[in-house]
Amino acid sequence: MGRILVVDDEDIIRFTLRQMLEKAGHEVFEAANGLEALKSFEELEVDLVITDIIMPVKEGIETIVELRRRQPELKIIAVSGGGRTHNLDYLQIAKRFGADGALAKPLDRQAVVATVAGVLGDAA
Numbered sequence: 001m002g003r004i005l006v007v008d009d010e011d012i013i014r015f016t017l018r019q020m021l022e023k024a025g026h027e028v029f030e031a032a033n034g035l036e037a038l039k040s041f042e043e044l045e046v047d048l049v050i051t052d053i054i055m056p057v058k059e060g061i062e063t064i065v066e067l068r069r070r071q072p073e074l075k076i077i078a079v080s081g082g083g084r085t086h087n088l089d090y091l092q093i094a095k096r097f098g099a100d101g102a103l104a105k106p107l108d109r110q111a112v113v114a115t116v117a118g119v120l121g122d123a124a
Helices: 011-023 034-043 060-070 089-096 109-120
Strands: 003-007 027-031 048-052 075-080 101-104
Touching: 003 011, 003 034, 011 027, 011 109, 027 034, 034 048, 034 060, 048 060, 048 109, 060 075, 060 089, 075 089, 075 109, 089 101, 101 109
Parallel strands: 003 027, 003 048, 048 075, 075 101
Antiparallel strands: none
8 A cells, every 4th residue: 555645734634534544554644734744755755645735834736846846756636625715726726736636625535545546546
């Protein structure tokens, strides 16, 4: 299974994703924002980054662009609830900037596991 870096400023979202992904057999690392994610990315070998879009310090689109620049073949899934406006256009924008997949909050376990498997090329 994959080594996954989960990036979200909400502790509960990171915890929830960790539980879902570890139950599916993945190894999970966490970062609370894009800046932490980029630092962790330098230290870890990961197969996939799942990143929120709206975060303080360094938001998700910037993080996706920087990760793509550093490792073009890295798999990335964007996650968003649309922020205060609940605008899910952020997910389409993330795909244009290099995300391989997208998930809308609130997260559904089956959708998360299936999207991760599809992006990593695993048989789900």
